[in-house]
Amino acid sequence: MTNKEKYIQFCEQNDFVPIFSQPWWMDAVCIDGYWDVLLYEKNEEILGALPYYVKKKFGLSYITQPQFTQNNGVVIKYPENQKYEKKLSYEKEVMTALIEQLEKLPIVFYQQNFNCKYTNWLPFYWKGYQQTTCYTYRIPKILSEKDLLNSYHKCKRVDMKKAESLRFDFVDEISVEKFYQCHSDFLSQRGKKISYKLQILGSIFNAILKNKAGKVLGIIDVENNKLVAVHLLVWDSCYVYSLIGARNPDYDNTGLSSLLFHKTILIAFGINRLFDFEGSMIEVIEPSYRRFGTVQTPYFHISKVLTKNVFYKLLINQRLR
Numbered sequence: 001m002t003n004k005e006k007y008i009q010f011c012e013q014n015d016f017v018p019i020f021s022q023p024w025w026m027d028a029v030c031i032d033g034y035w036d037v038l039l040y041e042k043n044e045e046i047l048g049a050l051p052y053y054v055k056k057k058f059g060l061s062y063i064t065q066p067q068f069t070q071n072n073g074v075v076i077k078y079p080e081n082q083k084y085e086k087k088l089s090y091e092k093e094v095m096t097a098l099i100e101q102l103e104k105l106p107i108v109f110y111q112q113n114f115n116c117k118y119t120n121w122l123p124f125y126w127k128g129y130q131q132t133t134c135y136t137y138r139i140p141k142i143l144s145e146k147d148l149l150n151s152y153h154k155c156k157r158v159d160m161k162k163a164e165s166l167r168f169d170f171v172d173e174i175s176v177e178k179f180y181q182c183h184s185d186f187l188s189q190r191g192k193k194i195s196y197k198l199q200i201l202g203s204i205f206n207a208i209l210k211n212k213a214g215k216v217l218g219i220i221d222v223e224n225n226k227l228v229a230v231h232l233l234v235w236d237s238c239y240v241y242s243l244i245g246a247r248n249p250d251y252d253n254t255g256l257s258s259l260l261f262h263k264t265i266l267i268a269f270g271i272n273r274l275f276d277f278e279g280s281m282i283e284v285i286e287p288s289y290r291r292f293g294t295v296q297t298p299y300f301h302i303s304k305v306l307t308k309n310v311f312y313k314l315l316i317n318q319r320l321r
Contacts, residue, residue, distance in 0.1 A: 007037045010046045014077060018115050019213060019236035021051050021072045028207035029053075029066040031200055040097040048094035049075040050102065052112065060312065062109035062320055067196055068204060068243055070136065070278055071299055073114035074098060088120060095123035103127075103306060109316045111303040121300050132301040137286075137294035138239070139265060139275040148265065151293025159255030160262055166254060167222035170263060174218045174230060176205045182218075182230050183246040190249050204243075208234055214243075215267065219260060221251075229260055233267065239276045240268035261292060 001009075008023045019025055026035040033055040040048040050073065053066045065072070076094050078087065102110065113134065114121065121131050142148045149157060180201050184194040208214030214234040221228045229247035233240055242264060247256055261277075268275040276297075277289045290296070305316055 003037050003039050006039060006046060007049055007051065010049065010077075015237045016077075017075055017236075018071070018238075019234055019241070020069045021049075021075050021115070022211075022236070023051075024207055024211055025069070026051055026053065026066070026072075028203045029069055029200060031203060035066075038098050038101045040094050040101075047077055048098055050098045051075070052102075054107065057320060058315060060108045060315070060320070062107050062111075062316075063105075064109075064111050065113055067200055069113075070241065070276075071113040071115045073112040073302065074118055075115075076118070091118075091120050092123045096127075099123065099127050108307040108309075108312050109303075109305055109320050111301065114300045114302060116297050116299045118300070119298075121302060124302050124304075127304075129302050129304040132303075133298050134281055134301050136279055136297050136299060137277040137289040137292070138297045139268075139292065139294050141274065142269065145266065145269075148262075148269075148293070153291035153293075156258045156262075156291050159258035161255070163255035163259035168228075168256065168259070169220045169222050171218045171220060171227075172216060174216045174227075176202045178227070179205075179216060179218075179230050179232070182227055183244065186246045186248055201244075204232075204234075217260070217264065217267075219247075219256060229256055231260055231264060233264055235268070235271070235273055238273060240264070240271070240273045241276045242278045257288075265292070 004023065011017045011022055030053045033053055035051060035053045037052070038050040039046055052063045052072070054061055055064055056062075074095060076091065078090065082090065110129075116136065121129075125131065139148075139151075142151065176198070180194075180198045187194050205216070213236065214232065217231040217233065218227050219229040220226065228251050230245070231242070232244040234243050235241065242261070245260070247260070265275045277292070277294065280286055280289060305313055307313060307316070
């Protein structure tokens with residue numbers, strides 16, 4: 001069996017693997033390059049894996065994050081009832097073995113975001129890798145909608161009441177073409193251009209439909225009979241992630257965004273998942289996510305230049321990062 005075939009089998013047998021490290025997700029988003037996986041095995045059992053995405057630029061191959069993929073990096077299968085000291089030692093063993101394989105690949109540069117659950121990156125530090133801390137915002141376990149609303153900042157509750165006084169309907173059947181066109185139009189009204197292709201959106205739509213791992217939401221202004229917001233959610237066994245969202249800028253002051261996020265959070269709780277806003281490190285967006293009663297949650301961006309060629313190093317610093 002190839003590493004990919006072993007990893008597919010591993011993911012089918014272990015439901016803790018996050019959506020962004022799932023083979024079917026990598027198939028969906030790695031369309032401008034290719035993906036593969038490194039494995040650490042003992043006694044024919046996979047203890048650790050590192051799925052990765054390879055792109056090529058200026059004739060140089062490098063590992064990077066696929067679009068719409070918050071994290072991937074290491075995946076570790078821990079023994080049950082493992083003591084903390086043993087856990088750190090085990091992580092060093094698994095990560096070191098994966099790093100040794102990683103540095104044998106014909107690549108000049110490496111960068112990945114690790115899942116939030118992996119808080120020990122020391123084995124990478126010891127091998128000369130660099131780390132930048134990033135943040136996402138997550139809503140902790142809430143027992144009821146009343147508790148959820150009470151956790152919101154007052155301004156969010158005011159926004160929702162404002163939006164509820166208008167005539168908005170939620171729909172969950174939007175074609176990929178309609179979603180893409182709406183997102184493109186809404187960005188254009190803000191003087192911006194869409195940053196992804198219809199092809200990758202269609203690939204994600206098909207993948208989440210096939211794997212029952214997501215949902216498309218839209219909001220219609222009933223009075224004007226037009227679609228004014230779109231939102232794409234994806235999920236795994238633990239979290240619902242806010243993957244792509246866009247709204248008509250004419251509705252910025254209607255409370256529409258707060259109402260839409262509240263609806264998506266309720267969807268997460270309805271299927272017994274927690275909610276992840278999928279960011280944000282953007283200063284103007286962070287306050288909004290914070291006011292939903294979220295917990296700021298760190299994750300690590302790990303990187304290293306793997307070539308000794310001075311010209312390539314300069315090129316990487318300027319163009320590949």
